[in-house]
Amino acid sequence: MSEENAPPGNLGSGSQNLISVPAIEPLTRGNYKRLPAIELLIREIIVLESTGLIARARQRNKTSPEFLPPEVLVYFFRRAHRLGDKSVRDSLLSELANRCAQHLQGKMAGFSPALQDDMRQEVINKVIEDLLNPDDRSDFAQVCFWRYFKYKYLDVCDRHNKDRNVESLDAGWDSNREEQSETKLYKLPDHRLSPEQYVFLKNALESLPSDLRKLFFLAHYLKIQVESKDPNEITLSKHFGVTGRTIRTRLGKAKEYLTRYLEDV
Template identity: 30%
Template sequence: MTNTEADGALYARPSAVEAQIDEAIGLSRSDLQTRLSITDRSDPAYLRSECLVHLVREGRRTDDQQLMSAVLPVLLGRCEANLLVKVSDGGMPDAANVRQEILENLTDLFVSDGTGEFPNELDFYECRFNMAFRALRIDAVRREARRRKRSIAVVDLPPSDAPGGPDAYEDAFARVSENFRVLPTQEWDVFREPFMKAIEALPAEEREAVILVHVLGYKEESEDPDEETAATRCNCTGRTIRNRLSRAAAKLSCFKEDL
């Protein structure tokens, strides 16, 4: 390894990782497959992720496709399991695509290993994999938050006959959209949980309309037949989407002063 710590010292693997790498390199392919199948971290035969990173890099350096094909899917599977918890579908919009982006970014590090502007970026993954992968995950989540900040706009609701008047409902959604356009603040954190619970309590069709239009930023409808909108995603008309939004707004109008 050639990358260095902040004090200039070369990255150094923990002794336990060094010993495991030495052991794994000497395994036959069948024995390696057996070790790779162990998922219990408390098992002494469990191969640490730092060791897997080294094996994948070794396979790439020696053009050993069989080794790479055996080890990389196991490592990515562990990462995917982590992401299903840390970047859950209920925790942020478009979580599935964010998870896929993170896995692709990790795969790209292996593809570009030894080349480009940062040829030894994987050194840190061989020393402290969990810390390195956590940083990769957080960077992707923050990029998604910035993307939503740029792309999500307030969408005005049409006039409604629901009790309380349209202005109150538009005000409620305007405040909701504003908070989803920016990175989380302490004030928003206070109201996020009750608001998300209120969203979840909506009937499924109303909840979907709110999320598509006021969280993900889809148009209600479009004259362009090829444009994906809330209406096309829900397989209904724009008028139906607006009706669903009006009904949902009536139920969420209590947030107009709070958010």
């Protein structure tokens, strides 16, 4: 039942006490459920006027009782879009995009500043595309937004890694910056990569077929689990649409490729 056609809630006896209480649209996927705290917040503010909702959305202080998590913003953004409320939709989109851009600061250090700007916009565009789509693409964003968002920006990073022959797996060797002394992949604790070590690592990763390289990247750098009992958890088996056994077999093949590479050099 749509929100605008929801039955009134009876808060007392007599027709004068009947008010219209909008229903909360459920998620599309049956195995995805919003957290109770998110549901409670949605119910609390769904009766607000547009100005009140926008004011709450712009509160950035997470400790404030007025703060709205991104999962709530996603719900009301989609609701405003569905109801044709362009003012609320655009205001919520602007706030959500600003939070996303801020969240991405420092997370693409292996790329040039100009490319980082393009990649940030690409990530945000992909999020907007999901949120505007009427299907289930945005369901997980209403369950755990930042985990969903991480999945999105890492997909963009992975694609650009391939375009640059995986050069961005290393944050950059810089003799003037001690904090860039580790690769993102192996995080060598006390040693800065020499140019020779960097080339060796780059070549080793390039020896992997592209599908195994992506799997290796997600499993060992991002630490994404093969499987999980949590239906909301992003896993390798879900991402690739195969069983956990198949994922483990492919990871074994990646290890074999790298072992052969090490034996040949």
